[in-house]
Amino acid sequence: MNAITVENVWKEYGDQIVLENLNLSIAPRAFVALVGPSGCGKTTFLRMLLGQERPTRGRILLDGAPLPPEPGPDRGVVYQRYSVFPHLTVLGNVMIGTELRGARLLGRRFGAARRALADDSRAMLAEVGLAGSEDKYPAQLSGGMQQRLALAQALMMKPRVLLLDEPFGALDPGIRADIHKLMKRLWNEVPMTVVMVTHDLREAFTLATRILAFERLRDRPEERLRYGATLSRDIDVWPPRIAGRTTLYDADIPPGQDDLTAFGQVPGTTRHTGAADHAAHSPLA
Amino acid sequence: MRLINRHPGRAARLFLGSLPFLILVVAYLVASAARLADNPGDKLLPALSSFAQAIETMALTPDRRTGAYLLWSDTWASLTRLWAGLGIATAITLVMGLAIGVLPVMRALLAPVVAFASMVPPLALLPILFIALGLGETSKIALIVIGVTPFLIRDLSLAAAALPREMIVKAETLSASTWLIALRVVLPQVMPRLLDSLRLQLGPAFLFLIAAEAISADSGLGYRIFLVRRYLSMDIIFPYVAWITLLAVAMDLGLGGLRRLMFPWWGLEGRR
Numbered sequence: 001m002n003a004i005t006v007e008n009v010w011k012e013y014g015d016q017i018v019l020e021n022l023n024l025s026i027a028p029r030a031f032v033a034l035v036g037p038s039g040c041g042k043t044t045f046l047r048m049l050l051g052q053e054r055p056t057r058g059r060i061l062l063d064g065a066p067l068p069p070e071p072g073p074d075r076g077v078v079y080q081r082y083s084v085f086p087h088l089t090v091l092g093n094v095m096i097g098t099e100l101r102g103a104r105l106l107g108r109r110f111g112a113a114r115r116a117l118a119d120d121s122r123a124m125l126a127e128v129g130l131a132g133s134e135d136k137y138p139a140q141l142s143g144g145m146q147q148r149l150a151l152a153q154a155l156m157m158k159p160r161v162l163l164l165d166e167p168f169g170a171l172d173p174g175i176r177a178d179i180h181k182l183m184k185r186l187w188n189e190v191p192m193t194v195v196m197v198t199h200d201l202r203e204a205f206t207l208a209t210r211i212l213a214f215e216r217l218r219d220r221p222e223e224r225l226r227y228g229a230t231l232s233r234d235i236d237v238w239p240p241r242i243a244g245r246t247t248l249y250d251a252d253i254p255p256g257q258d259d260l261t262a263f264g265q266v267p268g269t270t271r272h273t274g275a276a277d278h279a280a281h282s283p284l285a
Numbered sequence: 286m287r288l289i290n291r292h293p294g295r296a297a298r299l300f301l302g303s304l305p306f307l308i309l310v311v312a313y314l315v316a317s318a319a320r321l322a323d324n325p326g327d328k329l330l331p332a333l334s335s336f337a338q339a340i341e342t343m344a345l346t347p348d349r350r351t352g353a354y355l356l357w358s359d360t361w362a363s364l365t366r367l368w369a370g371l372g373i374a375t376a377i378t379l380v381m382g383l384a385i386g387v388l389p390v391m392r393a394l395l396a397p398v399v400a401f402a403s404m405v406p407p408l409a410l411l412p413i414l415f416i417a418l419g420l421g422e423t424s425k426i427a428l429i430v431i432g433v434t435p436f437l438i439r440d441l442s443l444a445a446a447a448l449p450r451e452m453i454v455k456a457e458t459l460s461a462s463t464w465l466i467a468l469r470v471v472l473p474q475v476m477p478r479l480l481d482s483l484r485l486q487l488g489p490a491f492l493f494l495i496a497a498e499a500i501s502a503d504s505g506l507g508y509r510i511f512l513v514r515r516y517l518s519m520d521i522i523f524p525y526v527a528w529i530t531l532l533a534v535a536m537d538l539g540l541g542g543l544r545r546l547m548f549p550w551w552g553l554e555g556r557r
Contacts, residue, residue: 052454071457082451087473087550097459100469104462107469139553157459 002061003028003161003193004049009058010228011044017228018044022058024212024231029243031187031194033204036214040229042197045214046163049195050075063160073101076159076192078167083150084138090149091134094121097157121156128152128182144175148182155190164196168203180206188244209242211235331520339520355509356528362504364532366422367494370429375483377430378437379472385438386445386475387467396442403435408496415501425497432493433486437479444478445471477551480544484537491533 002025011019019041026032034042047053048060051071060067062074071077084093095117100107109117125131128148138146147167154162168176168183184207187194198204204211215232216224293301317330331339344356384391385399411428418424448471456470498507506529513521544551 050454050458071454073458073460075458077455077458079451079455082449083455085452085455085470085474086554087548096469100456100462100465101460104465107461107465137550137553139550154458159458 002026003030003063004195005061005064007059007061009048009055009060011041011048011053012056012228016225019214020228020230022231024234026193026195026210028193029191031207031209031241031243032196033208033211034195034197034214035199035201035204035211036229036232038199040214040216042214043165046165046195046197049161050077050163073097073157074159075161075163076154076157077163077165078147078150078154080166080169083167084146084153086138088137089134090125090130090136090138090141091118091121093138093149094124094152094156097153101157121152124152124156125149128186142175144171144179147171147179151182151186155186158190159192162192162194164194164198166197166199169199176203183207191243205237209237209240211237328517328519331523335520336524339518340524343521343524356525359504359506359509359525360528360532362502363494363498363506366425366498366505367429367490369422370426370494371433371483371486371490373426374430374434374437374486375479377434378441378479382438382441382479383445383467383472383475385442387463387471392442392446399435399438399442403439405431407432407493411497411500420501425494425502428493428497429490433490436486436489437482440482441475441479444475448474473548477544477548480540484540487533487536487540491529495529 004026006022006024009019009022010017022045034045036042044053048055049067051068054069062068068074077083085096088096095109095114096107098117098120099109102113103109108114122131122134125134128151130145130148130152133141133145138149141149150167168179171179180203187207196204196207211233212231213233213235214229216227216229217232218227313330314333317332320327320330321332340356344354347353348355381395381399385395386392407428410431411424414424414427414431418427452470453466456466461470494505495507495510498505499511502508506525510522510525
């Protein structure tokens, strides 16, 4: 079954057509990058997946069922800004999701339940490289650390789909490379489908299994109002990446031993690296 | 070096800050001495010794008729009214301001009437309050509540509505209900703002308090000032005004300190 199915979706704001005639399906555990020029409706599409906005026409299915009309815990999100709560400590930010889900009246856990949750949250923070920052406030973290926190906060809910809206767009190149590594590992270990909006093609090819380009096919001034953007390219990244496995190109290959077929251990272009075993012991799984 | 780039040091700041106070005091003393030299019976600008005597009478000597220490009983009566008014106003604000800020339906229902109510001049309502609620404590507290609440509500609901939409959506993806969003995401983030706007409303609150006391009361700081005005007792009025100012300043500093203590994250964003 497809994780996400988009059937004949249009989005209009009054007379302005933003997106037209989108048809696509996204496989479970895929990592999809949405690219395209500014104003081509990438973020609008992401908001529709999130449930923050509804398609004007057509429908979106999540695991075969119609998408709920409002955001919920099955779809996590990380934005470029405002993803974490400034009034909570790092630990509080990671704990709040579980607290909100479990305590419907006060939204807080006390006693043993709180201690257990705090331990889980610390493990998650260690997983994203934020051990030791538990008692800081987000404003005291760097941009890259804030985004790590936002990822940890979203992953605590074990979402089926993780939506990323240009999450690493404001980071310095070095920090961005580090967080790309983390993002890859999380995607490999956590059973989730990822949809990421980005304007950075390099980032898209570094992380994604599939790249969707949105574009206005008719873009003359007199056409802009009545013709929206649509899916113009749909690229499967090669060599194919499969969640939980490492591709040929990502693997550590010892010098002089680059002909992996000589070892008789490699099915196709991917090989088992033990990432799935690691996942079984990880708090993320 | 340009003037705009000159920053005074710690000692210089202290000196500059106290300079206007010094000038005021010296100017008063000179003017007072000049008037008293002309006419030793002058009541308009009394000497410091008269102030000391008046303060002793009001604060440290029991009143001949009631046996009460007037300054303290007046202060207690006024602060009770003020705190009751501000407390009720804050409670109403928390409920209505949050509802307006968080729920589009409540905003549609209440925002226009609150905006309208905030334009009614509260002092013009005072006769109505005296007629409807009597001359006792209720009408004075009600005046403070009516005068202060609409502004607090508007400020709080604006602050709540100004939270980034992303933050609300994020809370929804963390399985929060409307109630939990209000309780754990919006409320803690608007509380520092509420304390700040409460500080700004201290001035109007004292204004309404003193106006109500001036017109009808049997104790209170405003009552005393307007009572002794008949005898031109500047030696009592000046210390009372200074005392009221001191109380307001102390409450302002107290609320500011409370905000820093309770919400250490507030302001971190800008400082970084």
